[in-house]
Structure formats: structure tokens, C-alpha cells
Amino acid sequence: MNFTYTNLAVRKSFQLTLVAILSGIAGFYYVTTANAAAPAATAPAPKVDVVVVQPQEIRSWANFSGRLSPVESAAIKPLVSGTIQQVLFKDGQQVKKGQPLFVIDPRPHQASVQRAQAQLATAQSRAKLAHDELKRAQQLITAKLVSQSIYESALSADQVAQAAVQETEAALSQAKLNLEYAHISAPINGRISRAELTVGNVVEAGPNAPQLAQIVANDKLYAEFNVDESTYIQFVRNNKNAEQMPVELTLSSEAAAPSGVAYKGYITSFDNRLDTTSGTIRARAVFDNNDGALTAGMFANVRLGSAEKTSALLVPERAIGTNQSKKFVLVVDEKNVANYQEITLGNHYEGQRVILSGITAGSKIIVNGLSHVRPNTVVDPSVEKTPAQVASNP
Numbered sequence: 295m296n297f298t299y300t301n302l303a304v305r306k307s308f309q310l311t312l313v314a315i316l317s318g319i320a321g322f323y324y325v326t327t328a329n330a331a332a333p334a335a336t337a338p339a340p341k342v343d344v345v346v347v348q349p350q351e352i353r354s355w356a357n358f359s360g361r362l363s364p365v366e367s368a369a370i371k372p373l374v375s376g377t378i379q380q381v382l383f384k385d386g387q388q389v390k391k392g393q394p395l396f397v398i399d400p401r402p403h404q405a406s407v408q409r410a411q412a413q414l415a416t417a418q419s420r421a422k423l424a425h426d427e428l429k430r431a432q433q434l435i436t437a438k439l440v441s442q443s444i445y446e447s448a449l450s451a452d453q454v455a456q457a458a459v460q461e462t463e464a465a466l467s468q469a470k471l472n473l474e475y476a477h478i479s480a481p482i483n484g485r486i487s488r489a490e491l492t493v494g495n496v497v498e499a500g501p502n503a504p505q506l507a508q509i510v511a512n513d514k515l516y517a518e519f520n521v522d523e524s525t526y527i528q529f530v531r532n533n534k535n536a537e538q539m540p541v542e543l544t545l546s547s548e549a550a551a552p553s554g555v556a557y558k559g560y561i562t563s564f565d566n567r568l569d570t571t572s573g574t575i576r577a578r579a580v581f582d583n584n585d586g587a588l589t590a591g592m593f594a595n596v597r598l599g600s601a602e603k604t605s606a607l608l609v610p611e612r613a614i615g616t617n618q619s620k621k622f623v624l625v626v627d628e629k630n631v632a633n634y635q636e637i638t639l640g641n642h643y644e645g646q647r648v649i650l651s652g653i654t655a656g657s658k659i660i661v662n663g664l665s666h667v668r669p670n671t672v673v674d675p676s677v678e679k680t681p682a683q684v685a686s687n688p
Contacts, residue, residue, distance in 0.1 A: 339674040342663035344626055346677060347607050349655055352643055353540070354600040360519030362592045365580060366482050366511035371504065372497040373475040374398060385488035389480045389509060396478040396506055398497065403473040410466035417462040421455035428452040484511035515581055515588050517543050517559070519596045520574035526564070529600060538601035541579040546593040557581045557588070607653065608646040613661040614639070624667060626658040626675050634669035
């Protein structure tokens with residue numbers, strides 16, 4: 295009796311355990327099946343900033359290095375010999391045209407003037423006497439009281455006397471000119487150098503005359519620079535009038551200073567031939583020295599612009615990626631998919647690059663996602679204004 299009861303208890307416990315195991319298996323199968331049927335969670339699309347590329351009117355610029363030279367300069371040399379009596383300026387002074395600079399002892403030249411005046415008076419007296427003799431000879435030859443040879447002799451004497459008067463007049467003019475040259479004046483406006491010879495020095499006129507000082511005009515200066523052949527051809531073909539080509543100048547010493555002054559000028563000329571050694575042609579632009587800071591001999595940075603503006607597509611520098619030797623951008627299409635697109639770059643322009651080929655107007659270019667966005671992936675774009683759009687719609 296006890297044996298039968300014990301077997302029944304064991305059997306009942308085994309059945310309960312089996313039911314629990316089967317229930318666990320069924321629950322696990324249900325959960326696994328439910329998880330398998332549920333869709334997998336997807337990562338959100340990365341947020342990126344894009345710009346919509348639109349044609350912009352820009353001016354093409356090219357950069358060169360140049361040196362400043364004076365528009366006008368004059369070397370002051372003596373035109374007459376003598377002793378320097380006065381120096382009438384201070385070293386480095388700003389002088390005006392006609393302002394006295396040096397005085398060379400004028401006394402010898404004053405004496406030459408007086409001598410020439412006396413010689414002229416003598417020649418005029420002789421000319422008057424010869425002319426009176428000619429008049430008498432004319433009367434006598436008409437009355438047939440003298441021979442033809444006597445009349446011709448009187449005529450010749452009159453002509454010689456008149457020539458002597460002209461000669462002494464020329465000598466007097468030269469003497470007066472030499473007296474004027476003894477007082478040396480500034481031929482142009484500008485800044486004068488130091489006096490190379492001072493009071494008491496004897497100077498000689500002629501080809502080997504010493505330089506007394508030099509004046510450099512500083513109200514305008516030339517910037518001379520060399521333009522490479524391809525740039526020269528491009529600018530000349532697109533610009534019929536060189537004076538319409540804008541030029542900007544900054545000093546090399548201020549290249550790193552954000553507050554550097556930019557001077558505006560214009561092209562005055564290109565040279566008449568290309569330098570075969572360097573493959574460049576010399577250009578010259580003129581600038582107003584408004585603040586007086588420019589000085590001949592300075593190095594300068596020159597920007598040469600096209601006369602007319604052209605339409606171009608611009609992309610920020612940060613939007614451009616490099617793939618070995620190729621340049622590319624990521625273009626967002628209508629489905630917000632980023633697509634790899636190779637491009638051909640042009641010149642720099644205010645922190646952007648001109649795009650010659652590879653994209654069209656209206657393209658959406660990613661500007662900040664090159665490091666974390668892969669081609670052919672979906673993105674969440676946010677349109678960013680370009681500098682031109684900001685300027686037109688602040």
C-alpha cells in the first residue's frame with residue numbers, strides 16, 4: 295500500500311516537471327519568433343550642411359610680385375661751371391617745380407652778359423654805318439656816278455654787318471641763359487635727396503658733370519611686374535582696353551597684416567616683347583600715393599583683374615575633397631543621397647574656388663560632411679547661405 299502511494303507521488307512530480315519544461319520551450323520559441331519577425335532598428339541619417347550652387351558675376355584676378363618706381367625723377371646737374379655759393383634746401387625736403395635749389399657763383403656769367411651787350415652795341419653801330427653806305431651807293435649807282443663793283447661791295451658790307459648783329463645777339467642770349475643756369479631750380483615736384491656737393495665746391499659743366507641731388511616725384515608711382523605668357527594672352531584677348539583692367543597693390547611688408555592698405559590703380563602699358571629667358575612680359579601700373587607711404591624701390595604684391603566680370607560657379611574651399619590627383623565634391627540629389635562627383639577647379643576667389651566643370655547650377659554641395667559621409671548614403675541636408683547670398687539677403 296505504501297509502495298503504491300510513493301509511485302503515484304513520483305509520477306505526479308515528474309509530470310509537473312515535464313509540463314514546466316514544455317512551457318519554457320514554448321515561451322522561448324514564441325519570443326524568438328517575435329524578435330525575428332520585428333524589423334531591425336536603423337541609424338538616423340547624418341546631418342550635413344549644403345550650399346546650392348548658383349552662377350555669380352565675378353572678376354578674375356591674378357597675383358604677381360613687383361617693385362615700385364617713380365613716375366617722374368630728375369637728376370640735378372650743373373649746366374654751367376663755377377663755385378657753389380648756396381644750397382637752398384634741406385635733405386629730404388618736399389620741393390615744388392621752380393623752387394630754387396643751388397646758386398653757382400653768378401658773377402662770371404654776369405660779366406659775360408655785360409660783355410655780350412657791349413659787343414652787340416658795337417655790331418649794331420657798324421651795321422647802321424654799313425646800311426647808310428649801302429643807301430648812298432644805291433643813289434650813286436642810279437645816277438651812274440659809281441661802278442657796279444662799288445655798289446656790290448657796299449651791299450656785301452651791309453649783309454656782313456647784319457650777320458654780325460645776329461651773332462652778337464645770339465651770344466648775348468647764351469650769356470643770359472648761363473646766368474639763369476647759375477641759379478638751379480627744381481624741374482619737377484617731389485622729394486629731394488641730400489645735397490651731394492655743398493657750398494664751396496667747384497663744379498664743371500658737360501658730359502661728366504657731377505650730380506648735385508636727385509628729385510623723385512612721390513604723388514604717383516609705377517608698379518612694375520612680370521606677367522606670364524598664358525595670363526597675358528588671356529587678359530589681352532578678353533580686355534581690349536588695358537586701362538580698364540583694375541589693379542590692386544599691397545606692400546609686401548604688410549602681407550600678413552589684416553589692416554594692410556590696398557591701393558587701387560590701372561595698367562598703363564605692357565612691354566613690346568616677351569622675355570624669352572623667363573617667358574614673361576613686363577607690365578606697368580600706376581597708383582596714387584594718397585597717404586605718402588609708398589616709396590620708389592619698395593617690393594609690392596600686385597593683383598591684376600579682368601576689365602569685365604564673368605559668370606562662374608563658386609564652391610567653398612572646405613567642400614572640396616582630394617582623391618589622389620583628383621578633386622571631388624559630394625552632391626546631394628533629390629532623394630537626399632550623397633553622390634561622388636569629380637570636378638575641375640579654376641582660380642581662387644574670396645575663399646572659394648571657381649568650378650570649371652563637373653557640376654551644374656542648382657547642385658547641392660555638402661560643405662561639412664566629407665569626413666563622416668560616404669558616397670551613396672542618405673543624409674539629412676540643411677541649406678547654408680553662400681557669402682554672395684548673405685550679401686544680397688542679409
